[in-house]
Amino acid sequence: MPLTEFSLIDRFFAGHKRRGDVALGIGDDAAVVDVPPGEQLVVAVDTLVAGVHFPDHTAAADIGHKALAVNLSDMAAMGACPRWATLALTLPRVDADWLGEFARGFFALAERFDVELIGGDTTRGPLCVSVQILGTVPRNRVLQRAGARAGDRIFVSGSLGDAGLALSLLQTQRACGEDERAELLARLHRPDPRVALGERLRGIASAVIDVSDGLLADLGHILQRSGVGATLWVERLPRSAAFQVCVSAQSPDWFELPLAAGDDYELCFTAAPAQADALQNLARELGIAITEIGAIEADTGLRCRLDDGRAFQPTRQGYEHFD
């Protein structure tokens, strides 16, 4: 008996029901869920295409993880609590092993964040994974790209440039220790969305975005939406221990990767200077580094500087499709 679309969905994607607010899950023409009173619905969609958003031959479990992670990261950037997801999966052929691994990666992350898959569509075609994420946020408490004010400081969570470095490890003969290589590849293939941080930034941050296309591009969105400019101190960008082992501070990549490589899925946000203590307490409580990397200014445009005050001119401006 051939594996049909319906048995595919049943076999790999149904039966993971977890949430009490799902009135009707997978298996009908649509799902039905209850949005809590006093909360607004937050909706995002992100697509991964083979060869564009992940290297060909990426493990299926990693693709499953990442497809959900990049959407959870959008919830984090809004300060929203993720609740439900739908999955549109286009596959060149039925491969039960691949599907099992994909589902394993997807659901391991979904369970960590208490997200229920409530709908999906499997179609035949070139590999393409589109996840829609639905979350909620208390009314009028959502975090946005707009809202940064002159005088605010600019912060970033975790470290930058790791995923970009991992991609360069896969694509070039760059040398790197085995432990560092594994750590960096995990950052590329298994991003850890900053959902808890995002929710806690409500009431603290004035503007938030997740770093998916590279810091320059993503911070640029905050500046544009907020109608402000900024100075960025490029030597202060947080670089992981693995990054510092594998990249020389004399290499152009020391600056370029944290500035312009995408896929780190950290949060970049702005906050008034008076929030500095609250942020350090939050960093300790969540066990996530939060680093001050610049300041918002009334003059539009983004100025990159070295610690001695000299201007630094980045060569790349961040990742954009269709460039």
Added chain:
Amino acid sequence: MPLTEFSLIDRFFAGHKRRGDVALGIGDDAAVVDVPPGEQLVVAVDTLVAGVHFPDHTAAADIGHKALAVNLSDMAAMGACPRWATLALTLPRVDADWLGEFARGFFALAERFDVELIGGDTTRGPLCVSVQILGTVPRNRVLQRAGARAGDRIFVSGSLGDAGLALSLLQTQRACGEDERAELLARLHRPDPRVALGERLRGIASAVIDVSDGLLADLGHILQRSGVGATLWVERLPRSAAFQVCVSAQSPDWFELPLAAGDDYELCFTAAPAQADALQNLARELGIAITEIGAIEADTGLRCRLDDGRAFQPTRQGYEHFD
């Protein structure tokens, strides 16, 4: 200057804001909307892949229309009122003419149903269009596939087999008048989702599905979910005037296309016999044919019969991907 992802979204898909319940639309990491108190959220996703769900060289405006229409049809099948949509669009290359036409088809339909596009993701890759639709329904009033009871009658809206016939016109040398051909192709390329009918079926229908994969397959889902069987009177299936001109009643297609071809996006539903008058009034009011085509029975399985009582054995069972 190259067209970037961001300018693409801005140029073709932003600026169509219409609804007062959208707190934050396109342009941030996610959208924020208000679900009315007392309503449940209804969520579906459907993907169209070139060469699978529409013939190659289908007009971009038709693809834009159909990508939204098939999702609106899912809302219709739930008795839900569609409100918001997101779009994940994967394109092999930037083609401003194509995008303009796609957007024209999409937004013309969106405006007809007062649906606002609140988010999207454009990526590079083989053409693939995934739309997520969000709607609402008064609490506990949603229509489902489960709920058909022995003794209920089976109904279908509009006519069946037109889209399948249109596909066969495109793929074979079948002869057909120009007017009929145009009418049938419109049924394939421009399905008219039965949203108004779906909303009015709340409180009347016991089970509902939309006919996307073919009547046999879709009615089969109602039977399976409801734990019942049915007899279907195959001569009573509604065939359009164009269908009757182009297909001889002696051709196997006379039965096969209405039974097994997909893409008609009519509603198939069950209702108690006492609802017959209400349904005829509704049909008149909405100007949509509603035809009784069979009856639900306690014995599981689907039995097709001719009017003289003889059994009819369909050769195809409906469309399934990956078959």
